[in-house]
Amino acid sequence: MDRFIRSVWEVIEGQPCTQSYEFVNEAKALQASLRKSTGNVTYIVGGVLIEDDKLLMIQEAKKSCRGLWYLPIGRLETGETLEAGAQREVLEESGIKFTPKSLVCVEWYDGHWIRFIFTGQDVEGKLKTPEQQDHESIQADYFTDEQVRSHLKLRCKDALDVISRTQSWYKNLVANTQAILLPVCRPHKTVAVRILLAGCIKDTKEVYILAELGPNMHLPISVLDKHARKTGPAAVENAVKSAGYHGTFDIKGVLSVEHSGETNGHDGIWLTLFATTTKFTKDSKNWINIDSDQGLKQKILKLMHETKLVPIYTD
Structure with missing residues (x-):
């Protein structure tokens, strides 16, 4: 029990979970690879930078969308951490160096495709001009929200959703309710979701x-199978079912992201999500009472009712 409680503390505080997961069937699990020719997973990274209420946008140079505008976002490369990949994409496409402050959202619509959006501070550099255009982008500039939404020709409208999510993140940060989250370094060969599902008895x-x-x-875990292309929702559902729970639950957000792209052969990512439910039976052996650790109890109650976690979008 002590080891279990310690692992819960670790994920709540955004730390690498040190608990051993030797039970994971490596033979059946997808061995994640980012290699361009033989890779089987895709991680998208990028940054949304807001300076003086203006948004950093880049003008695309690719033939398929040349001249259209988008956020500085692209694929993570082999040997990169998620933060380093986001920094590279922003620098290559805009000319701006930035320091990631937090993830603002995670998007997981396909089992093998996950997007990580960061925000942070513009620390140095000069905006790319048309004279400096290359295969990455034509130019970059800052625009007001109205300009982006009403005047720019966008490569894809999903940029507006990402912008809105970032604006909400900053609004919650000012209200002192927003959790700050950066990935933590723990090597994984597989892609998995770990879920902390909590319930509270109303009367007691x-x-x-x-x-x-x-x-x-x-904590319940679902590891992507090499033969199954699970979507995010399916992976989460499989995780809770593995612990014998078949009821409804509400995902509140991401507690931790474990990844270490700098470690050769470890292109996997483990996400830990926090979820709540009122539809549980405490008499089930799978539901563990944590009232003996008052500090942990108060942390979880705060997560349930006050804290705004970094959201994950799965469908």
Whole structure:
């Protein structure tokens, strides 16, 4: 039990989970690879920078969308961390160096395709001009929200959703309710979702966490199978079902992102999500009461009712 509680503390605080997961069937699991020719996963990274209420946008140079505008976003390369990849994309496409402050959202619509959007500070550099155009972009500039939404010809309208999510993140940050989240370094060969599903008894205020039982009790996990292209929702549902729960739940957001692209052969990513439910039976052995650790209980109650976590969009 102590090891389980420690692992819960780790993911709540955005730290690498040190618990062993030797039970993962490596033979059946997808061995994640970012290699261009033989890769089987795609991670998209980028940054939304806001300076003086203006948004950094880049004008595309690719033949398929030349002249259209978009956010500085692109594919993570082999050997990069998520943050380093976002910094490279912003620099290559806009000429601006930035320091990532936090993820603002994660998008996981396909089991093998995940997008990580950062925000941060414009620290140095000069905006790329048309005279400096290359295969990455034609130019970059800052625009007001109205200009982006009403006047720019966008490569894809999903940029507006990403912008809105970033603006909401900053609004919550000012209100002191927004969680700040950066990836933590832990090498993984697989792509998986770990879920911290919590429930609270209304009358007694007892707090319970769903767990997979056994010699190595742990939070529910779903590892992508090499033969199945699970969507984000399917992976989450499989995780809770693996612990015997078949009821409804509400995903509140991302607690941790574990990745270490700098480690050879470890292109995997593990996401830890926080979710809540009122539709559980505390008599089930899979629901673990955590009231003995008052600090953890208060942390979870705050996550349930106050804190705005970095959202994940799965459908």
